Structure formats: C-alpha cells, structure tokens
Amino acid sequence: MRRSAEETRRHILDVAGDLFYSRGVRAVGMDLVIGTAGVANATLYRQFATKDELVTAYLVTRNEDWWRRLREATAAAPGPRARIEALFALTRQDMATPGYRGCATLNVTSEFPDEGHPAHAAAVAHKTEVQTWLSEQLREAGDANPDDTAGKLLVILDGAQVLAAAMATDTPGDHMIQLAEQLLDARLPAPA
Amino acid sequence: MRRSAEETRRHILDVAGDLFYSRGVRAVGMDLVIGTAGVANATLYRQFATKDELVTAYLVTRNEDWWRRLREATAAAPGPRARIEALFALTRQDMATPGYRGCATLNVTSEFPDEGHPAHAAAVAHKTEVQTWLSEQLREAGDANPDDTAGKLLVILDGAQVLAAAMATDTPGDHMIQLAEQLLDARLPAPA
DNA sequence: TTGACAAGAGAGAACGTTCCGTCTCATTCT
DNA sequence: AGAATGAGACGGAACGTTCTCTCTTGTCAA
Incomplete structure (x- = not known):
C-alpha cells in the first residue's frame, strides 16, 4: 500500500502514541513501533530523525488533540464556569475509558525528569497552558483570585x-468532580 | 573495605534508591548502580537476583521508611485530625526539599504499568494502605463518611x-494544605 | 596460638539480547 | 524518470546477567 508522506507520518504517530501511552515510552523500542506500524525502518527515520523527536511529537500532537477535544466539549457551554465543568466532565469521561493510563503529559515528566529533554519541556508547557486557560475562565467568572x-x-x-x-479505578473521578464543584461554589459569585 | 552482607545490601539499596528516584528506574542501568555503589558486579547480584527484585526492594524499603517517618511525625499529635495534618505537613516539607521528584510510588506505577509487575503491585498496596490509614483517622475524628x-x-x-x-515548584504544596484543611473543616465535627 | 576453611567481597571478562540508528537495494506508485 | 516505500542486514552501544578468579576476613578445631 502506498501512503502520502503526511499520512505515513500521522500513521506512525498514531501507532507510536498508543504504544507509548499504554506501555510507557521507555518500555517501547523503535523496532516495536516499526513492526506495529507495518512500516519500513527507513520510513520511520525519514519522518522522525530520533526517538526523542518521535516522543516529543507524540506528546505535542496528543496535547493538540486534547485542546481540540476541549474546544468541542466547551463549544456549547454558556459561560466560563460551564466551560471549566466541561473540562472536568471530559476528564471524568476519559478516566472511565478502558485502557486509561492517566495524563500522558504527567507520565512523560515522570519518565523524563531531565528538564533539558524536549519532551519534558513540551509537557511543562502544556500544563502551564492549561493552568492559564483555567485562570482566564475563572477571572471571567468573577473569581477574585483566579x-x-x-x-x-x-x-x-x-x-x-x-x-x-x-489504582485502576474511576472513583477518583467522582471525588474530583465533587471537589472541583465545591471549590467553584466557594470561589465564584452566584450568577446574576 | 569490608562490609557485612547486610550492610552491603543496605548500601546498594541506598545508592540504587537515589538513582532510581532522581533519574527514573528505567533510565538507570545496573552498571551504573554497581559503579556508583563501588561494589562488585557479583556482590550486587548475590543480594538481588534481578533488577526487578532490586526495584521492588527499593520501593518496599522506601515505603517502610515513609511509614516510619509518618509515625515520628504523628507521635506528638493530640488527635486524629492532627495526625492527618502532620501527614500533609510532612509531604509539604518533602516537596520543598531540593531534588524532589514526586511520590516514588506513583512514579513506579507510571513506569511499570504492567499490573503483574511486583513493583507495581507493591506500589498499589502502599497507596491502599495510606488510604486505609486516612480512613481510620477520619472515622476516629467523627467523619460520617470516612x-x-x-x-x-x-x-x-x-x-x-x-x-x-x-513543574518544579512548591506552590502546589500550599494549595494542597489549604484544600485539605478546607475539606477537613467541612467534614469533621468541631472538637468538643 | 595456629592454621585450615567457608563465606563473602572485589575486579572484570564475557554472554546473548535489545536498543537506536545507518545503510543498501529492489520495488512500486505517480 | 523519479521519489518514496518495504524488507532487512548491519554496527556500535547499552542492557541485564552469568561467570571465573583472587583476596580478605571471621570462625573454629587442633
């Protein structure tokens, strides 16, 4: 079968992403990615010069996907608080999905503690962006200390x-929702 | 220099523990452990038959140490709520320590997602014990739903x-304390 | 007190495997 | 024709692990 370079790249990234996420990045070798993707060794290395590059691309695209999903989930939200609640609902839903292995970003920071590693930097950047987004919503919702x-x-x-x-349970998801709601109630003024 | 077998074992475990914790388990090879410990190859393998065994021993002893530290930190606490607060204070203090890399137990579950791995099992067991301990304290403190x-x-x-x-910050530590206090205030009856 | 002995430590070579990455080459699609 | 692909050999390094061999030390019988 023949694919365009872009398709090939995306396909490799999908396969690698699934493997990295489910088994851990360091536990997955390039040979496994190549074999699972059904792609030639040289094909992968033409798209991603090194494993570090592949790992970083994996995290970046995964985070891009996450933002897109958040945008969709918040599209119908009437206000900032509803948008925040949509984020938590989305996460809650992910946690109930079989094969859930936590936040890919956090897993990467755990596997690559070296701050100089590009994947680590991408992870930190993503977390910062999420926090900024939350803060903006809270400010808009009237929080005095967003x-x-x-x-x-x-x-x-x-x-x-x-x-x-x-723990392979989703009860933390319920706790999360309740804690978040409680915090929002305490911090946000009642809607007019 | 000559050490007793027990001393050697402990020494290797200390060195391996520092390396595993700071760099990640998978990123640290046995050669590095052997070299850093200044010990002969055969000496290490006489104490720990495999790396998995060493990793599991690392986590188990680390958790034992943690319980010991918790016991000391809660020794002077006048009641269950104070004991819980001592736990959070202890964690808060750890987070401010340079070289802090998070909870070793959680890092291990992230690096070894395979549930069959003994280190993973040890990690889950530890988290469960902590939760049980918390629940007991809360019940004693009069929580209706510990x-x-x-x-x-x-x-x-x-x-x-x-x-x-x-994020290499300790502001989450402050947030943690405040959230915990707020939750305890909401759940626990005022002391008589 | 001496001397033999077992246990364990040290040094390091070597094994087979896996890893990441490079390379060649024939094939296939456009 | 030309560019990208699949298949796979290949190298060097690192990995976990086994092995041999020497030397030190503590123990216990003679």
Missing part, C-alpha cells in the same frame, strides 16, 4: 488522574 | 505531589 483557584483545580484534576491510573 | 473523605484527601495529596515534581 491564579490561586486555577492552581487548586489543577491539583484536583491531576491528582484524580494519577490515582485513577495507578 | 472512606469518601479519605479518597478525596488522597486526590489532593497525590495531585500536589505530581504537580510539584512536574
């Missing part, structure tokens, strides 16, 4: 994800 | 740890 609340929401969000992945 | 509160406290605790490690 940065503080955003940080706390992120603690709740990530804590539930890690726990759900580690 | 399991639920314990689950939420764990979400807060682990979320802050992961975030602090990923």
